[in-house]
Amino acid sequence: MEPIDIKNVQEELDKYVNKDVYMHIETTNGAYASHVNDKAYNVGVYARNITTKFTQAKIVSDNSKAYRVGLKLEKGWVYAEGLTDWEIYDKSKLLLAGHDNQGRLMVALQISETPFDY
Protein backbone atom coordinates (compact mmCIF):
# COMPACT_ATOMS: atom_id res chain seq x y z
CA MET A 1 0.00 0.00 0.00
CA GLU A 2 1.03 3.65 -0.43
CA PRO A 3 0.65 6.62 1.91
CA ILE A 4 -2.74 8.22 1.27
CA ASP A 5 -2.91 10.90 -1.41
CA ILE A 6 -6.05 12.79 -0.47
CA LYS A 7 -6.86 13.94 -4.01
CA ASN A 8 -6.47 10.49 -5.58
CA VAL A 9 -8.46 8.76 -2.84
CA GLN A 10 -11.29 11.32 -3.15
CA GLU A 11 -11.44 10.62 -6.88
CA GLU A 12 -11.57 6.88 -6.27
CA LEU A 13 -14.30 7.22 -3.62
CA ASP A 14 -16.40 9.31 -6.01
CA LYS A 15 -16.40 6.47 -8.54
CA TYR A 16 -18.54 4.38 -6.18
CA VAL A 17 -21.15 7.03 -5.37
CA ASN A 18 -24.72 5.87 -6.04
CA LYS A 19 -23.60 2.35 -6.93
CA ASP A 20 -24.38 -0.93 -5.18
CA VAL A 21 -21.13 -1.78 -3.46
CA TYR A 22 -19.60 -4.41 -1.18
CA MET A 23 -17.85 -3.06 1.87
CA HIS A 24 -15.26 -4.41 4.27
CA ILE A 25 -14.78 -2.45 7.47
CA GLU A 26 -12.81 -3.39 10.56
CA THR A 27 -10.86 -2.13 13.48
CA THR A 28 -8.78 -4.12 15.94
CA ASN A 29 -6.20 -3.76 18.67
CA GLY A 30 -5.17 -7.39 18.29
CA ALA A 31 -6.21 -10.64 19.94
CA TYR A 32 -3.53 -10.32 22.60
CA ALA A 33 -4.19 -6.76 23.84
CA SER A 34 -5.51 -7.83 27.22
CA HIS A 35 -2.99 -10.68 27.45
CA VAL A 36 -0.11 -8.21 27.12
CA ASN A 37 -1.73 -5.55 29.30
CA ASP A 38 -4.07 -6.50 32.17
CA LYS A 39 -5.79 -3.14 32.06
CA ALA A 40 -6.57 -3.27 28.35
CA TYR A 41 -9.60 -4.70 26.60
CA ASN A 42 -9.58 -6.51 23.29
CA VAL A 43 -11.62 -4.26 21.05
CA GLY A 44 -12.58 -4.86 17.46
CA VAL A 45 -15.36 -4.79 14.95
CA TYR A 46 -15.46 -6.50 11.61
CA ALA A 47 -17.92 -6.59 8.72
CA ARG A 48 -17.08 -8.18 5.37
CA ASN A 49 -19.15 -7.99 2.22
CA ILE A 50 -21.85 -5.79 3.63
CA THR A 51 -23.83 -4.50 0.67
CA THR A 52 -24.72 -0.84 0.66
CA LYS A 53 -24.94 2.32 -1.41
CA PHE A 54 -23.64 5.76 -0.55
CA THR A 55 -24.68 9.10 -1.97
CA GLN A 56 -21.68 11.14 -0.81
CA ALA A 57 -18.12 10.30 0.11
CA LYS A 58 -15.50 12.50 1.68
CA ILE A 59 -11.93 12.01 2.86
CA VAL A 60 -10.67 14.48 5.46
CA SER A 61 -7.16 15.00 6.81
CA ASP A 62 -6.90 15.30 10.57
CA ASN A 63 -3.83 17.48 10.02
CA SER A 64 -1.51 15.05 11.70
CA LYS A 65 -0.68 11.64 10.35
CA ALA A 66 -3.97 10.05 9.38
CA TYR A 67 -7.23 10.55 7.52
CA ARG A 68 -10.92 10.01 8.10
CA VAL A 69 -13.40 8.82 5.49
CA GLY A 70 -17.15 9.34 5.81
CA LEU A 71 -19.78 7.83 3.55
CA LYS A 72 -23.34 9.14 3.59
CA LEU A 73 -25.85 6.34 3.03
CA GLU A 74 -29.48 6.72 2.07
CA LYS A 75 -30.44 5.87 5.65
CA GLY A 76 -27.28 6.31 7.71
CA TRP A 77 -23.53 6.74 7.76
CA VAL A 78 -20.30 4.81 7.64
CA TYR A 79 -17.03 6.32 8.75
CA ALA A 80 -13.51 5.17 9.53
CA GLU A 81 -10.65 7.08 11.10
CA GLY A 82 -6.95 6.49 11.53
CA LEU A 83 -6.46 5.69 7.83
CA THR A 84 -2.90 6.07 6.56
CA ASP A 85 -2.50 3.99 3.38
CA TRP A 86 -4.35 3.14 0.20
CA GLU A 87 -4.21 0.82 -2.78
CA ILE A 88 -6.28 -0.17 -5.80
CA TYR A 89 -6.27 -3.95 -5.49
CA ASP A 90 -7.14 -6.35 -8.27
CA LYS A 91 -7.75 -3.33 -10.55
CA SER A 92 -11.14 -2.60 -9.04
CA LYS A 93 -11.11 -2.68 -5.25
CA LEU A 94 -10.34 0.40 -3.17
CA LEU A 95 -8.40 -0.58 -0.05
CA LEU A 96 -7.85 1.95 2.73
CA ALA A 97 -6.03 1.00 5.92
CA GLY A 98 -4.47 2.59 8.96
CA HIS A 99 -1.14 1.19 10.18
CA ASP A 100 0.52 2.03 13.49
CA ASN A 101 4.21 2.94 13.80
CA GLN A 102 5.12 -0.76 13.82
CA GLY A 103 3.18 -1.39 10.62
CA ARG A 104 0.29 -3.18 12.30
CA LEU A 105 -3.18 -2.73 10.88
CA MET A 106 -5.44 -0.71 13.18
CA VAL A 107 -8.39 -0.02 10.88
CA ALA A 108 -9.51 -0.86 7.34
CA LEU A 109 -12.22 0.36 4.99
CA GLN A 110 -12.52 -1.34 1.61
CA ILE A 111 -15.04 -0.78 -1.18
CA SER A 112 -15.72 -2.85 -4.29
CA GLU A 113 -18.45 -3.46 -6.84
CA THR A 114 -17.71 -7.20 -6.63
CA PRO A 115 -17.52 -9.26 -3.41
CA PHE A 116 -14.31 -9.66 -1.44
CA ASP A 117 -13.12 -13.26 -1.02
CA TYR A 118 -14.85 -14.92 1.90
Next chain:
Amino acid sequence: MEKNVVVVYPHPDDESFGAAGTITKLRNEGIPVTYLCGTLGEMGRNMGTPPFANRETLPLIREKELANACKVLDIDYRLLGYRDKTMEYEDVQEMAGHIKGILEDIKPTLIITHYPDYAVHPDHNAIGAATIEAVKLMDKESRPEVWAQAISKGFVDELGSPDITYDVTEVFDKKLEAIFEHKSQAGGMINTFSGETPDAIEEKKAFQKRMSKEQFYIWEYND
Protein backbone atom coordinates in the same frame (compact mmCIF):
# COMPACT_ATOMS: atom_id res chain seq x y z
CA MET B 1 1.04 -49.23 16.39
CA GLU B 2 3.39 -46.93 14.46
CA LYS B 3 3.66 -43.51 16.05
CA ASN B 4 2.05 -40.72 14.05
CA VAL B 5 1.38 -37.21 15.31
CA VAL B 6 -1.18 -34.58 14.30
CA VAL B 7 -0.91 -30.97 15.48
CA VAL B 8 -4.14 -28.96 15.40
CA TYR B 9 -3.88 -25.18 15.80
CA PRO B 10 -5.80 -22.35 14.10
CA HIS B 11 -3.13 -20.14 12.50
CA PRO B 12 -0.11 -20.35 10.24
CA ASP B 13 2.71 -19.70 12.78
CA ASP B 14 1.02 -21.34 15.82
CA GLU B 15 2.89 -24.54 14.90
CA SER B 16 6.21 -22.70 14.94
CA PHE B 17 5.71 -20.52 18.03
CA GLY B 18 3.87 -23.23 19.95
CA ALA B 19 5.39 -26.56 19.11
CA ALA B 20 8.32 -26.31 16.66
CA GLY B 21 10.72 -27.71 19.26
CA THR B 22 8.49 -30.67 20.07
CA ILE B 23 7.85 -31.25 16.37
CA THR B 24 11.59 -31.21 15.66
CA LYS B 25 12.24 -33.76 18.39
CA LEU B 26 9.49 -36.01 17.01
CA ARG B 27 10.82 -35.71 13.46
CA ASN B 28 14.35 -36.51 14.71
CA GLU B 29 12.89 -39.79 15.97
CA GLY B 30 11.43 -40.42 12.52
CA ILE B 31 7.82 -39.92 13.63
CA PRO B 32 5.53 -38.46 10.93
CA VAL B 33 3.84 -35.16 11.86
CA THR B 34 0.91 -33.49 10.10
CA TYR B 35 -0.26 -29.97 10.89
CA LEU B 36 -4.00 -29.30 10.57
CA CYS B 37 -4.16 -25.54 10.24
CA GLY B 38 -7.60 -24.09 10.99
CA THR B 39 -7.43 -20.79 9.10
CA LEU B 40 -5.06 -18.76 6.96
CA GLY B 41 -4.78 -16.05 9.58
CA GLU B 42 -6.74 -13.77 7.28
CA MET B 43 -7.41 -11.23 10.03
CA GLY B 44 -3.88 -10.83 11.34
CA ARG B 45 -2.91 -7.25 12.03
CA ASN B 46 0.77 -7.83 11.36
CA MET B 47 1.31 -7.06 7.70
CA GLY B 48 5.09 -7.27 7.68
CA THR B 49 7.48 -4.78 9.27
CA PRO B 50 7.32 -2.54 7.29
CA PRO B 51 4.01 -3.75 5.77
CA PHE B 52 4.19 -5.72 2.52
CA ALA B 53 0.75 -7.37 2.77
CA ASN B 54 -2.76 -5.92 2.73
CA ARG B 55 -6.01 -7.41 4.05
CA GLU B 56 -6.64 -9.15 0.71
CA THR B 57 -3.15 -10.52 0.03
CA LEU B 58 -2.42 -11.59 3.62
CA PRO B 59 -4.02 -15.07 3.39
CA LEU B 60 -2.13 -15.86 0.17
CA ILE B 61 1.15 -14.74 1.72
CA ARG B 62 0.52 -16.62 4.94
CA GLU B 63 -0.27 -19.84 3.10
CA LYS B 64 3.14 -19.64 1.41
CA GLU B 65 4.79 -18.87 4.72
CA LEU B 66 3.08 -21.90 6.23
CA ALA B 67 4.28 -24.12 3.40
CA ASN B 68 7.85 -22.86 3.92
CA ALA B 69 7.75 -23.34 7.69
CA CYS B 70 6.39 -26.88 7.27
CA LYS B 71 9.24 -27.57 4.86
CA VAL B 72 11.74 -26.39 7.48
CA LEU B 73 10.06 -28.62 10.07
CA ASP B 74 9.79 -31.48 7.56
CA ILE B 75 6.06 -32.02 8.17
CA ASP B 76 2.89 -32.21 6.07
CA TYR B 77 0.04 -29.78 6.50
CA ARG B 78 -3.64 -29.63 5.64
CA LEU B 79 -5.89 -26.58 5.69
CA LEU B 80 -9.22 -26.82 7.50
CA GLY B 81 -10.64 -23.79 5.67
CA TYR B 82 -12.11 -21.78 8.52
CA ARG B 83 -11.81 -18.02 8.76
CA ASP B 84 -9.53 -16.29 11.23
CA LYS B 85 -11.22 -14.91 14.36
CA THR B 86 -14.53 -16.64 13.61
CA MET B 87 -13.91 -20.21 14.78
CA GLU B 88 -15.58 -19.72 18.16
CA TYR B 89 -18.81 -18.80 16.36
CA GLU B 90 -18.88 -22.06 14.38
CA ASP B 91 -20.97 -25.01 15.57
CA VAL B 92 -18.63 -27.05 17.80
CA GLN B 93 -20.19 -30.41 16.90
CA GLU B 94 -19.96 -29.66 13.20
CA MET B 95 -16.32 -28.64 13.52
CA ALA B 96 -15.61 -31.70 15.68
CA GLY B 97 -17.17 -33.93 13.03
CA HIS B 98 -15.05 -32.31 10.34
CA ILE B 99 -11.84 -32.76 12.34
CA LYS B 100 -12.78 -36.34 13.29
CA GLY B 101 -13.09 -37.26 9.62
CA ILE B 102 -9.56 -36.05 8.93
CA LEU B 103 -8.18 -37.78 12.03
CA GLU B 104 -9.75 -41.06 10.93
CA ASP B 105 -7.91 -40.66 7.65
CA ILE B 106 -4.49 -39.87 9.18
CA LYS B 107 -4.90 -42.20 12.20
CA PRO B 108 -2.59 -40.39 14.61
CA THR B 109 -1.40 -41.96 17.84
CA LEU B 110 -0.99 -38.52 19.40
CA ILE B 111 -2.73 -35.17 18.86
CA ILE B 112 -1.38 -31.82 20.01
CA THR B 113 -3.81 -28.90 20.30
CA HIS B 114 -4.67 -25.89 22.47
CA TYR B 115 -6.14 -26.22 25.97
CA PRO B 116 -9.70 -24.81 25.75
CA ASP B 117 -10.26 -21.67 27.86
CA TYR B 118 -6.53 -21.40 28.67
CA ALA B 119 -5.17 -20.56 25.25
CA VAL B 120 -5.80 -16.76 25.13
CA HIS B 121 -6.89 -16.37 21.49
CA PRO B 122 -10.55 -17.27 20.83
CA ASP B 123 -9.56 -19.37 17.80
CA HIS B 124 -7.08 -21.31 19.96
CA ASN B 125 -9.76 -22.07 22.53
CA ALA B 126 -12.29 -23.00 19.85
CA ILE B 127 -10.07 -25.35 17.88
CA GLY B 128 -8.83 -26.99 21.09
CA ALA B 129 -12.41 -27.63 22.22
CA ALA B 130 -13.44 -28.98 18.80
CA THR B 131 -10.42 -31.26 18.57
CA ILE B 132 -10.95 -32.65 22.05
CA GLU B 133 -14.61 -33.23 21.14
CA ALA B 134 -13.59 -34.89 17.86
CA VAL B 135 -11.54 -37.46 19.78
CA LYS B 136 -14.35 -37.93 22.27
CA LEU B 137 -16.62 -38.92 19.37
CA MET B 138 -14.31 -41.85 18.61
CA ASP B 139 -14.58 -45.31 20.17
CA LYS B 140 -12.85 -45.26 23.55
CA GLU B 141 -10.49 -48.04 22.50
CA SER B 142 -9.29 -46.25 19.38
CA ARG B 143 -8.77 -42.77 20.79
CA PRO B 144 -5.33 -41.30 20.29
CA GLU B 145 -3.66 -39.51 23.19
CA VAL B 146 -4.38 -35.77 23.28
CA TRP B 147 -1.88 -33.20 24.56
CA ALA B 148 -3.40 -29.79 25.30
CA GLN B 149 -1.28 -26.65 25.43
CA ALA B 150 -2.19 -23.80 27.79
CA ILE B 151 -0.65 -20.36 27.33
CA SER B 152 -2.78 -18.02 29.45
CA LYS B 153 -1.17 -16.13 32.32
CA GLY B 154 -0.91 -18.15 35.51
CA PHE B 155 -2.32 -21.32 33.94
CA VAL B 156 -0.14 -23.49 36.21
CA ASP B 157 -1.86 -22.02 39.29
CA GLU B 158 -5.20 -23.25 37.99
CA LEU B 159 -4.29 -26.42 36.11
CA GLY B 160 -1.28 -27.62 38.08
CA SER B 161 2.06 -28.57 36.55
CA PRO B 162 1.89 -29.67 32.93
CA ASP B 163 2.25 -33.41 32.39
CA ILE B 164 4.81 -32.99 29.65
CA THR B 165 7.61 -30.46 29.43
CA TYR B 166 9.98 -30.38 26.48
CA ASP B 167 13.13 -28.37 26.92
CA VAL B 168 13.67 -27.27 23.34
CA THR B 169 16.94 -25.38 23.89
CA GLU B 170 18.98 -27.79 21.82
CA VAL B 171 16.67 -27.48 18.81
CA PHE B 172 15.96 -23.80 19.30
CA ASP B 173 17.74 -22.74 16.12
CA LYS B 174 15.33 -24.90 14.15
CA LYS B 175 12.38 -23.38 16.01
CA LEU B 176 13.61 -19.88 15.22
CA GLU B 177 14.17 -20.84 11.59
CA ALA B 178 10.54 -22.02 11.36
CA ILE B 179 9.24 -18.88 13.10
CA PHE B 180 11.25 -16.69 10.72
CA GLU B 181 9.54 -18.29 7.71
CA HIS B 182 6.43 -16.42 8.88
CA LYS B 183 7.90 -13.14 7.69
CA SER B 184 4.64 -11.21 7.69
CA GLN B 185 4.06 -12.09 11.34
CA ALA B 186 7.57 -12.19 12.78
CA GLY B 187 8.98 -9.18 10.95
CA GLY B 188 9.39 -7.11 14.10
CA MET B 189 11.24 -9.95 15.79
CA ILE B 190 13.40 -10.60 12.74
CA ASN B 191 14.40 -6.92 12.73
CA THR B 192 15.08 -6.91 16.48
CA PHE B 193 17.30 -10.00 16.31
CA SER B 194 19.19 -9.02 13.19
CA GLY B 195 22.83 -8.01 13.36
CA GLU B 196 25.34 -8.96 16.00
CA THR B 197 24.77 -5.87 18.16
CA PRO B 198 24.75 -6.38 21.95
CA ASP B 199 21.06 -5.42 22.01
CA ALA B 200 20.14 -7.96 19.33
CA ILE B 201 22.05 -10.72 21.10
CA GLU B 202 20.45 -9.82 24.42
CA GLU B 203 16.93 -9.76 22.92
CA LYS B 204 17.46 -13.09 21.25
CA LYS B 205 18.72 -14.65 24.48
CA ALA B 206 15.71 -13.34 26.41
CA PHE B 207 13.35 -14.70 23.76
CA GLN B 208 15.07 -18.08 23.79
CA LYS B 209 14.75 -18.25 27.56
CA ARG B 210 11.06 -17.34 27.41
CA MET B 211 10.38 -19.89 24.67
CA SER B 212 12.71 -22.66 25.87
CA LYS B 213 9.94 -24.89 27.13
CA GLU B 214 6.95 -26.39 25.33
CA GLN B 215 4.46 -27.79 27.79
CA PHE B 216 1.34 -29.90 27.49
CA TYR B 217 -1.35 -31.51 29.60
CA ILE B 218 -2.53 -35.02 28.76
CA TRP B 219 -6.29 -34.69 28.28
CA GLU B 220 -8.32 -37.01 30.48
CA TYR B 221 -11.60 -38.31 29.11
CA ASN B 222 -13.88 -39.25 31.95
CA ASP B 223 -16.62 -41.03 30.03
